[in-house]
Amino acid sequence: MSDPYDDDILRWLVHQAALLRRCAAGELVNDAEIGWTNVAEEIKDVGRQSADAVASLLAQALRHMLKAEAWPSHRDAPSWRADAIDVRQQAKRRFAESMEGQQPLPVPAQCSVTLDELLIE
Secondary structure, three states: OHHHHOOOOHHHHHHHHHHHHHOOOOOOHHHHHHOOOHHHHHHHHHHHHHHHHHHHHHHHHHHHHHHHHOOOOOOOOOHHHHHHHHHHHHHHHHHHHHOOOOOOOOOOOOOOOOOHHOOOO
């Protein structure tokens, strides 16, 4: 017998959400239908994906900010700055205090790598 969780996770998620809503409304639901272990894993994954999304947005914003800083007269510099602001706003909307981890080290005033070091094969 196939496992709905493995066969079609979206259908399984919709079904599990419906069962949990029924439970929350006080309805008696066959507890065996609820895949508690997988539900818990999916909840944890959502949290991890949210934190990863914020980290990705912040990295993207930093790339745009660094490009605009390094090449201020480039024709794309204004759009890099605008993109950096937009992406930072997206990150701020998705950020939750629980995502704060260890504080990063301060950014050095001088770049620690040369162009030649960046271009190595």
